[in-house]
Amino acid sequence: xxxxxxxxxxxxxxxxxxxxxxxxxxxxxxxxxxxxxxxxxxxxxxxxxxxxxxxxxxxxxxxxxxxxxxxxxxxxxxxxxxxxxxxxxxxxxxxxxxxxxxxxxxxxxxxxxxxxxxxxxxxxxxxxxxxxxxxxxxxxxxxxxxxxxxxxxxxxxxxxxxxxxxxxxxxxxxxxxxxxxxxxxxx
Amino acid sequence: xxxxxxxxxxxxxxxxxxxxxxxxxxxxxxxxxxxxxxxxxxxxxxxxxxxxxxxxxxxxxxxxxxxxxxxxxxxxxxxxxxxxxxxxxxxxxxxxxxxxxxxxxxxxxxxxxxxxxxxxxxxxxxxxxxxxxxxxxxxxxxxxxxxxxxxxxxxxxxxxxxxxxxxxxxxxxxxxxxxxxxxxxxxxxxxxxxxxxxxxxxxxxxxxxxxxxxxxxxxxxxxxxxxxxxxxxxxxxxxxxxxxxxxxxxxxxxxxxxxxxxxxxxx
Numbered sequence: 001x002x003x004x005x006x007x008x009x010x011x012x013x014x015x016x017x018x019x020x021x022x023x024x025x026x027x028x029x030x031x032x033x034x035x036x037x038x039x040x041x042x043x044x045x046x047x048x049x050x051x052x053x054x055x056x057x058x059x060x061x062x063x064x065x066x067x068x069x070x071x072x073x074x075x076x077x078x079x080x081x082x083x084x085x086x087x088x089x090x091x092x093x094x095x096x097x098x099x100x101x102x103x104x105x106x107x108x109x110x111x112x113x114x115x116x117x118x119x120x121x122x123x124x125x126x127x128x129x130x131x132x133x134x135x136x137x138x139x140x141x142x143x144x145x146x147x148x149x150x151x152x153x154x155x156x157x158x159x160x161x162x163x164x165x166x167x168x169x170x171x172x173x174x175x176x177x178x179x180x181x182x183x184x185x186x187x
Numbered sequence: 188x189x190x191x192x193x194x195x196x197x198x199x200x201x202x203x204x205x206x207x208x209x210x211x212x213x214x215x216x217x218x219x220x221x222x223x224x225x226x227x228x229x230x231x232x233x234x235x236x237x238x239x240x241x242x243x244x245x246x247x248x249x250x251x252x253x254x255x256x257x258x259x260x261x262x263x264x265x266x267x268x269x270x271x272x273x274x275x276x277x278x279x280x281x282x283x284x285x286x287x288x289x290x291x292x293x294x295x296x297x298x299x300x301x302x303x304x305x306x307x308x309x310x311x312x313x314x315x316x317x318x319x320x321x322x323x324x325x326x327x328x329x330x331x332x333x334x335x336x337x338x339x340x341x342x343x344x345x346x347x348x349x350x351x352x353x354x355x356x357x358x359x360x361x362x363x364x365x366x367x368x369x370x371x372x373x374x375x376x377x378x379x380x381x382x383x384x385x386x387x388x389x390x391x392x393x394x395x396x397x398x399x400x401x402x403x404x405x406x407x408x409x410x411x412x413x414x415x416x417x418x419x420x421x422x423x424x425x426x427x428x429x430x431x432x433x434x435x436x437x438x439x440x441x442x443x444x445x446x447x448x449x450x451x452x453x454x
Contacts, residue, residue, distance in 0.1 A: 003236060006243045013247045017351025021397070027380070028286045028361055029389040183347040 039085040040124040041069060043100045049080045049135025049179050052100055052109045060113040065090045068111060084111060093118040094126070100134035109134060219415040222292025222341050223334050223388040225428030230332065231339035245306040246348030252305055253298060257356040260293060261285060269372055278374055282383035290387060290396045294357035294442050299403035303351060303436035305412035310341055311432040314415030315425035338412055343407025346401065353400035395451045399444065406443060407436045
């Protein structure tokens with residue numbers, strides 16, 4: 001085969017490879033969506049960050065405005081200090097509220113910012129004082145079970161005090177109690 | 188009775204020892220060939236058109252098999268993934284499933300397996316036949332270094348071709364998965380791509396896949412080259428060497444894949 005033809009084919013082959021890699025990076029990967037321009041960094045302390053990880057999105061009103069840059073443990077206050085990089089285009093008031101939310105029931109965790117009403121805006125190096133911790137599912141379930149167990153105990157006590165009560169009616173009433181209990185679950 | 192038992196035991200042990208020594212010797216000889224190839228690479232790069240020629244034969248000629256199989260692998264991933272994901276009501280995650288399994292695992296590994304079958308065997312048979320017909324000795328007689336003239340260009344051609352083929356495999360596979368998921372099944376177009384982009388990381392997933400395919404390229408090409416170089420100069424020897432190339436390359440790729448993955452996935 002002619003040498004120029006081979007050169008041409010190899011050139012096409014390498015170009016295809018580069019195009020495939022670029023396509024993977026742009027279309028499949030997060031090269032385009034991950035890029036946020038100039039940023040400023042603020043920090044927020046949480047008592048519990050749950051499963052928050054570096055590079056998790058920071059959203060306000062559902063729009064991604066930044067990324068979690070770094071997570072550290074403060075040995076003095078025993079809190080997690082999360083540094084957040086926010087896009088320079090977005091200003092937030094000083095009394096902004098930082099929450100840790102979960103996307104979906106079991107999805108990844110992200111930081112949600114709710115803007116406050118103050119006129120001063122957050123600057124590089126500032127600290128967000130108002131924070132709310134991540135909701136830990138195990139904690140919630142154990143609280144729920146604990147409250148349920150204590151109510152069941154008090155119910156037993158009531159039944160013991162009134163042993164001649166109609167069995168059927170007591171069952172019905174316990175069913176009612178259950179349904180209200182579910183309604184008033186400590187979520 | 189006891190003496191025959193002892194003799195058969197001794198024979199068994201001798202067999203194991205002989206095989207062990209032979210394997211170790213071959214491993215050492217392979218490593219020696221690898222280092223010689225690296226040393227003489229500079230010499231072969233001075234005539235770069237040799238390497239280009241080999242890229243044409245190993246890379247460009249493998250394009251068809253790689254693209255067709257990638258397309259089908261992607262489509263099957265789309266169908267199977269949808270079937271399972273829709274049971275959990277998250278059929279939009281199909282894009283993530285297809286992209287991650289292709290970019291992280293299937294792209295590099297299946298490409299390497301196909302490469303071993305398509306290009307590795309050709310390399311082994313060619314070099315084995317060159318040895319059988321004493322072309323390599325003839326080169327040495329003419330003061331042409333066969334490692335610089337024959338081995339090194341093929342080695343670099345394999346190392347360059349493999350990542351390109353693997354990237355193409357992943358990209359075409361994703362397109363195949365897209366074709367099944369979006370027009371055929373009716374998953375939302377935007378959700379398919381946006382979920383994919385949100386969950387595929389360039390450094391953790393795509394670059395790691397490229398690293399894997401480079402390592403597989405070195406391993407597959409080197410095994411094929413060594414088996415050809417080391418083949419007994421008979422018709423039977425070359426045929427055995429070709430078989431061994433496929434078997435050893437495939438096993439090495441799968442084993443290396445586990446090792447590399449365990450290094451890459453560190454939480």
